[in-house]
Amino acid sequence: MTPMATGPVIPDFGTVSPCVRDNGLFCADWFAANWSSVFWxxxxxxxxxxxxxxxxxxxxxxxLALLAHFRRWLVRPLGGLASFLYTIPPLALFTLLVPVTGLSVLTAEIALVAYTLMVLFKSTLAGLAEVPEAVRRAGLGMGLTRREILVRIELPLALPAIVSGLRVATVTTISVVEIAAFIIDQGLGSPIIQGLQSPFNTQFIGAGLLAVALALAADGLIVLAGRLLTPWATMRRSA
Structure with missing residues (x-):
């Protein structure tokens, strides 16, 4: 009969690299090994x-911007509401919403949408307001209706401002999604928070680098799309 072993049983975690063993600043091998289960x-x-x-x-x-563009008296109240929502700290807004919608994706999305409104509303409205009045009058002189002027003249000319606002809103949202991990276990904020609670560096540094890369990639894609949609603006800048 084989005698029973005494003392604590230490599980076998397999071999680890010197970087992981010494808790290096960033262990690429651990990052690659955990890509499919943690980071992706x-x-x-x-x-x-x-x-x-x-x-x-x-x-x-x-x-809302189109409505305010045609009903100018709505600019101040709608802009004020959007600005008010933007000034609320993310964690505070999440906390206010949790008693109503719970610790859910809906709570996170309500807050995230609220933070996009001010930038997108003001950039769209500013782009429409910057269209020269002479261009509108020319459209009327050609027999275009007010709706046709909006679709064929004002919106195309306002597109660069709209794209600029979309860039800011997207990058801002990517950063706020990380904070949303405090209420939902989703997004890159989740491994960042878990990594910060442990002495291992690679987890939160890797997730943080991915968030930065995502913001840069999203911004680059929006810039590229904006240039494809507004070739005249690119030609005017290079002239």
Whole structure:
């Protein structure tokens, strides 16, 4: 009969690299080994939360900006409301929403959409306001209706300002999604928080680098899309 072993049983975690063993600043081997289980799911969640928030926020802000463009008396109250929502600290807004909508994705998305409204509303409204009055009069002289002037003249000329606002709103949302990890276990904020609670550096540094890369990639894609949609603006800057 084999005698039973005494003392604590130490599990075998396998071999680790010197970087992991010594808790180096960033262990690329550990990052690669945990990409599919830790970092990729968090990155995909981060992208999804951002796209939903910016998409809904843009639709709301665009509609409100058009309404204020035609009803100028709405500019101040709508702009004031959007500015007020933007000034609330993210954690405070999450805390105010939790008793109503709980610790849920809905809570996170409501707050994220609120933070996009001011930038998108003001950039769209500013772009429409910057269209020269002479251009509008020319459209009227050509027999265009007010709606046709909006679609064929004002919106194309306002597009660079709208794209600029979309860039700011997207990058801001990517950063706020990290804070949303305090109420939902999703996005790159989740491995960042978990990493900060442990002495291991690579987890939160890797997630932080991915958030930075995501913001840069999103900004670059929006800039590229803006240039493709407004080739005349690029030609005017290079002239």
């Amino acid at each position: 799911p968090a990155l995909a969640q981060h992208v999804r939360l951002t796209v939903i928030a910016v998409g809904i926020g843009f639709a709301l802000a665009f509609a």
